[in-house]
Amino acid sequence: MKNSLTKNSLIKNSLMKQFYEKGLVKYAHLSKGKKENSKLAKLIYLLGFSFIVFFIPVADAHHVLGRPAYSLNEDSNTPPSMNIETQIGDYFVTAMVFPAFPKPKEAGRINLYATHTGTNQPLNADVRFTVRDDSWFSANIEQLGAQVLDDNVYRQGFMFFNRGDYIITASFVADGEHYSIDFPLRVGDPLPIGLLGIIVTFVLVLLAGVTIVQRKKLLRSKSRDEITTRSGSVSS
Amino acid sequence: MNNTVHKPFFAWKHLNKLRWLSLATVFAMLILIPFLHVYQTFIAAHTYDLLSYSEKQIYDTMSAITSPFVSDPEEQLDALKGNTWSGTVGSLKLSDPLAVIGQIVGSRAFYWPFILTALIPVLFTVLLGRFFCGWICPATFLYELNSNLAILLRKSGLRIGNKRFDRRLKYLVLAIGLVVAVATGSVVFAAIYPPAVIGREIYYAIALGGFGSGVVYFLLTLLFDLLVSRRGFCRYLCPGGALYSLLGRFRLLRIKRIVEGCNDCAKCTAVCEFGLDPLHDQFGQECNNCTACISVCPTDAMTFYINPQDIARQGPGHLGRKYKQQKHEQGPDTSVDLTDGK
Numbered sequence: 001m002k003n004s005l006t007k008n009s010l011i012k013n014s015l016m017k018q019f020y021e022k023g024l025v026k027y028a029h030l031s032k033g034k035k036e037n038s039k040l041a042k043l044i045y046l047l048g049f050s051f052i053v054f055f056i057p058v059a060d061a062h063h064v065l066g067r068p069a070y071s072l073n074e075d076s077n078t079p080p081s082m083n084i085e086t087q088i089g090d091y092f093v094t095a096m097v098f099p100a101f102p103k104p105k106e107a108g109r110i111n112l113y114a115t116h117t118g119t120n121q122p123l124n125a126d127v128r129f130t131v132r133d134d135s136w137f138s139a140n141i142e143q144l145g146a147q148v149l150d151d152n153v154y155r156q157g158f159m160f161f162n163r164g165d166y167i168i169t170a171s172f173v174a175d176g177e178h179y180s181i182d183f184p185l186r187v188g189d190p191l192p193i194g195l196l197g198i199i200v201t202f203v204l205v206l207l208a209g210v211t212i213v214q215r216k217k218l219l220r221s222k223s224r225d226e227i228t229t230r231s232g233s234v235s236s
Numbered sequence: 237m238n239n240t241v242h243k244p245f246f247a248w249k250h251l252n253k254l255r256w257l258s259l260a261t262v263f264a265m266l267i268l269i270p271f272l273h274v275y276q277t278f279i280a281a282h283t284y285d286l287l288s289y290s291e292k293q294i295y296d297t298m299s300a301i302t303s304p305f306v307s308d309p310e311e312q313l314d315a316l317k318g319n320t321w322s323g324t325v326g327s328l329k330l331s332d333p334l335a336v337i338g339q340i341v342g343s344r345a346f347y348w349p350f351i352l353t354a355l356i357p358v359l360f361t362v363l364l365g366r367f368f369c370g371w372i373c374p375a376t377f378l379y380e381l382n383s384n385l386a387i388l389l390r391k392s393g394l395r396i397g398n399k400r401f402d403r404r405l406k407y408l409v410l411a412i413g414l415v416v417a418v419a420t421g422s423v424v425f426a427a428i429y430p431p432a433v434i435g436r437e438i439y440y441a442i443a444l445g446g447f448g449s450g451v452v453y454f455l456l457t458l459l460f461d462l463l464v465s466r467r468g469f470c471r472y473l474c475p476g477g478a479l480y481s482l483l484g485r486f487r488l489l490r491i492k493r494i495v496e497g498c499n500d501c502a503k504c505t506a507v508c509e510f511g512l513d514p515l516h517d518q519f520g521q522e523c524n525n526c527t528a529c530i531s532v533c534p535t536d537a538m539t540f541y542i543n544p545q546d547i548a549r550q551g552p553g554h555l556g557r558k559y560k561q562q563k564h565e566q567g568p569d570t571s572v573d574l575t576d577g578k
Contacts (some may be wrong), residue, residue: 007348100283100286101286117456124559132363136449149324165445165446184444186372186445189288194446194447196446196447196452197441197447197449198444199455200441200451200455201445203458204378206385207378207381207385208381209387210381210384211381211384213388214384214387214388218384218387219503219507219528219531219532221387221391222383222384222387222506222507223502223503223507223532224506225387225390225506226271226475226505226506226507
């Protein structure tokens with residue numbers, strides 16, 4: 001048994017030695033320059049690591065709470081795009097809109113929770129959802145639907161066909177009182193800048209620019225200007 | 237007669253630059269805070285991978301700005317919230333006294349935690365007068381830039397309005413606002429008070445993606461100042477200005493003219509944005525200690541002093557022609573009538 005082991009190990013060693021001589025195997029303990037080989041190994045590891053880090057494209061982890069991006073629909077467990085919490089009359093209302101980023105032609109959902117502040121009981125009534133454009137000159141109101149309580153939540157689905165800013169209104173009647181709550185909803189990416197934004201930017205740039213251009217003679221101009229105005233008003 | 241002229245402390249002359257820095261800083265903070273809030277929301281929602289390119293830029297920029305100061309932005313950035321209407325700086329909660337008065341009147345109740353947030357602004361106003369209007373108000377920043385535009389337009393030959401109204405008009409606006417607040421139960425001042433409107437609109441624009449109707453209102457006030465009356469809104473209509481004027485009526489820190497060093501050039505009166513008359517020692521409760529008159533005075537004849545009332549009229553400046561003429565007429569040994577004939 002011992003002989004066969006020795007023989008096997010001799011065969012193995014001779015094979016490894018051949019591989020080593022051909023450069024196929026790093027056989028450090030056979031080498032005299034042990035330290036050089038160690039450095040070489042480190043260099044190879046470093047180069048390999050650098051290659052992995054810098055050159056191999058790493059897949060972006062498009063995950064929200066552990067779910068991949070392709071399941072970001074209104075039923076996925078994503079953060080809401082808007083979360084409104086407010087007290088209105090006797091009720092504390094929480095409204096959430098899913099998915100995280102509502103897009104045109106994709107389904108979405110509103111979750112509305114309403115709890116009586118005194119009894120802490122959930123509201124049990126019909127809640128009507130309507131929507132209108134969040135613009136100054138639009139009076140068009142569209143019905144989204146009416147929902148009943150389901151597992152302490154009022155769920156209202158929606159699908160918008162156009163990008164834009166909308167106002168959702170949830171209304172209900174409780175204890176003879178009419179309640180109505182508005183909250184904003186943006187569908188699709190926001191516009192980079194609107195008309196008002198352009199005007200405001202222009203005004204700010206104009207005001208700052210004029211002040212910078214006149215900065216050295218501002219007080220002098222102001223005093224001359226005022227004195228001229230006063231003398232004009234006195235003479236007239 | 238003592239001919240020694242007391243020169244004011246040299247730094248007073250440069251306070252106007254510091255004031256501009258203060259106004260610009262407050263305005264910049266009004267822009268920064270909504271961005272911080274948006275950044276905080278992104279962090280709380282763990283949504284970096286889902287953000288659009290521009291939102292990622294906001295995230296990265298805010299991360300770079302805040303990382304030297306906070307280790308847990310989601311929690312620690314709560315230390316900086318709100319605007320000049322009502323806000324939080326560290327553990328200090330501050331509110332505009334107008335917001336507090338409006339809330340008290342609107343709700344007809346005293347909610348002390350909120351009322352106490354106005355304590356520091358009220359104390360400062362009692363000591364320094366309308367300093368908020370001159371040194372902090374974000375609307376002042378834009379109104380003063382607007383005044384500079386008016387100068388350029390007038391130079392270009394355009395007719396710019398400089399009508400004067402009764403200053404007491406703003407007290408009427410304040411009174412009407414209080415009555416409406418009582419009647420409706422809402423703080424109506426927030427809808428018309430420019431600092432509140434600006435703070436809110438900047439927040440809307442940054443955090444909610446667009447300006448609201450308040451920005452149109454503010455642009456109209458700029459036009460009013462430009463076409464009807466120079467700084468007309470602050471002088472005649474601002475309810476906050478009215479409240480600050482009342483609170484600062486007996487302020488301790490005041491500006492006075494050093495009559496011995498005055499040459500009657502009237503530049504102080506000309507540069508006063510609030511239309512006061514420092515040349516004739518007319519400051520009153522409207523003065524916001526902006527120090528424009530101090531900085532423009534060529535003979536350094538304006539300074540601060542501590543007194544709950546303005547000094548009486550001192551007559552013509554001793555370096556001016558009128559004083560010398562009077563003195564010459566009355567002779568060297570007689571005292572000169574210093575009341576300026578008024």
